[in-house]
Amino acid sequence: MTAAIDFLHPEVPPRLGWVLLGAGAVALVAALAVDRHYEAEQAEASRSAQALLEQERQRQQPIRVVAPTPAELRLRQAEADARSPWLATLRAVETLTGDPVYLRSLAIEPATGTVKLEAEAPSFAEALAYAKALDDDGALHPAFLSSHEQSVDPATGKSTVRFNVAGRWNRR
Secondary structure (H helix, E strand, O other), rough: OOOOOOOOOOOOOOHHHHHHHHHHHHHHHHHHHHHHHHHHHHEEEEEOOOHHHHHHHHHHOOOOOOOOOOHHHHHHHHHHHHHOOOHHHHHHHHHOOOOOOHHHHHHEOOOOOOEEEEEEOHHHHHHHHHHHHHHHHEEOOOOOOEEEEEOOOOOOEEEEEEEEEEEEEOOO
16 A cells, blocks of 8 residues: 655645644754853852952951151141140140240149149239249130238349149140
8 A cells, every 4th residue: 555645735844743842943043041040140159259369368368558748647646645634734824824834844744644734923813823824825724823922032032932833734
């Protein structure tokens, strides 16, 4: 038995073939999508591992400290001096000391923050006014008259009061 071949009507492929071809195409697209997803995850894991290695490398490297320039050192010292209470205290003493009060000595004890002044004035009232002015200024608070003595200058015969003022400097 021989099968007859009909050349006028081409043979139609079976439906099962078309279904299998479609299923194969879908499987191919799905396999490509899964492969791309896997490659993206691998690349992300590689970047994370590289970043961790770089962080560890940076942590293990010694920190290089740049030595400040002489100008930076002077600026730091000037900033520290400007913040210290000494400047305000010395400005107050300089501003408030004038005729008729004359400053004879100034002693600063940094550990305790105390300032001791020895001065001279023509009268006790002016000595007291000077101590009050220092106290009112606020740079030395409390400032008080700790001692005084009346003396006479043998050359001129004028009477003067030598007195001591003590106080603590304050941070403003």
